[in-house]
Amino acid sequence: MKSVVKQEVLALNGDEAVAYAAKQSDVDVVAAYPITPQTIIVEKFSEYVANGEVETEFVCTESEHSALTACLAAAVTGARTFTASASAGLALMHEMLFVTSGCRAPVVMAIANRALSAPLNIHGDQSDTMVERDSGWIQIYAESVQEVYDSMIQAFRIGENLEVLLPVIVGLDGFTLSHSLENVNVLPDDVAKKFVGIRQLPNVLTHEGKTLPFKLDPENPMSMGPVAFPNYYTEFKRQQEEAMKNALKIIPQVHEEYAQISGRHYGDGLLDAYCLDDAEIATVCLGSTAGTVKTVVDELRAEGVKAGLLRIRTFRPLPMEGIIKALENVKAVAVMDKSMSFGGQGGPVFHEVRHVLYDVLAHPYVVNYIYGLGGRDTSLEQIREIYGDLQKILQTKRVEEPIRYVGLRE
């Protein structure tokens, strides 16, 4: 059992917390392109480079597609790489997201979650990362700036784990977290560096029949990600699914090890349950909204209402068993989506939570709330109304409208 280390408290916004964590994580290469609300991350990191505070190779690229390509190229030589983006920037990376995960390159990327155009909107919602949920990247959504910092440090360890070898997105709600100043406990540099450690490489069999470290090296050539025909493509995709399954095991391990030195827990690292043990009604959400919901849960609990919250911290891989365990005894669940799936009958988080609960014999009522799009604030009162709706569903035993919009003007 390691003891909690003494930590300095810094006033950081979410973007600065990301840059600070990257600085402490001994990153070899950063390639990035600026976009609101992520820009501060790269600006801050480039200051560290200019001041000689890091030994990182900083590459200014002409687009996000190139930024991720540069990170991928560096990562497959064995380097630790980091980038950051948001919204349209992430969308431009779309092609390379699949190449990166397919090449099993553990790039870490912070996404300051922002709405997608059109109409143009620079404010926060989770549309940008939600559309990339099938791209083979691990997705962790932070609730606070503190958690942004902590998740970033953990992300390198998770992605680079030899049983995982997958790229990781750390999502922080645009402006709500990216631009909000918070007191953040930071690990001493040496402790953070030791925790992240040196990137290890697995051994793989090459075309020359040699077993060599998994990296591009002119002395020991190997080809990565060349053509795979129908007779092999499925096998490679199945490997990626296995890596995601392994991540379900590794994320809580890394989270626990980190908790022992930092003193900070976020549930088990996958799911963060709040007042769920005896809850009859509950909401499910991702990211910073959980802070607002917790306040409402406290108020409702004081009034004797058995309300709870399940925050999904790790959305990819989806902790299916944990969600079942957390919600199987709840009677009505409201799933909150900060993005839409047009024509899909509800948002993506709703789809997945309801899909998971299908295996629960006496499954709860599950309804969907689309909220906070394009940075629209969600008030305590609106969250209260959601819990009120759930109570009404339990009383009437009827779901009038399974998909609802918070604060929409009819």
Add this chain to the structure above:
Amino acid sequence: MTTKEKSWKEISPAGVCWKSSTQFFTGDWKTYTPIRDPEKCTRCLLCVLFCPDGAIHWQKEKGDIEFDLNFCKGCGICANECPTKAIEMKMV
């Protein structure tokens, strides 16, 4: 197929090539394989002329034709052109 296909647990991650490019054959692409009935075949050699990959050879010493399945892409032109319908394309 030129080699036994491996399971997902046996292959290296990320599509790392486990053999040299000289060991990959265009014949691995095929879905259908030509199967010839030697009884029906009159050795007219039209298939040898039509094969776009030059994958059917006249073996002088055997006095017979032979398919080189490493290079046959399974297009079926030989079966289509065969005047006696001696070649059938099958999924093997």
